[in-house]
Amino acid sequence: MIERLPAFNRPLYLQVRDVLAENKAERHIRGGIATRRKYKGV
Numbered sequence: 001m002i003e004r005l006p007a008f009n010r011p012l013y014l015q016v017r018d019v020l021a022e023n024k025a026e027r028h029i030r031g032g033i034a035t036r037r038k039y040k041g042v
Helices: 010-040
Strands: none
Touching: none
């Protein structure tokens, strides 16, 4: 997505880039929550 999308649709690329950056920044938090649920049995 990051390589080919800018050539076809620049505004959509900018939105996708923001979403991917946000997900990457929050990924470690979601992983910790999932691990906690796994061992608590929730």
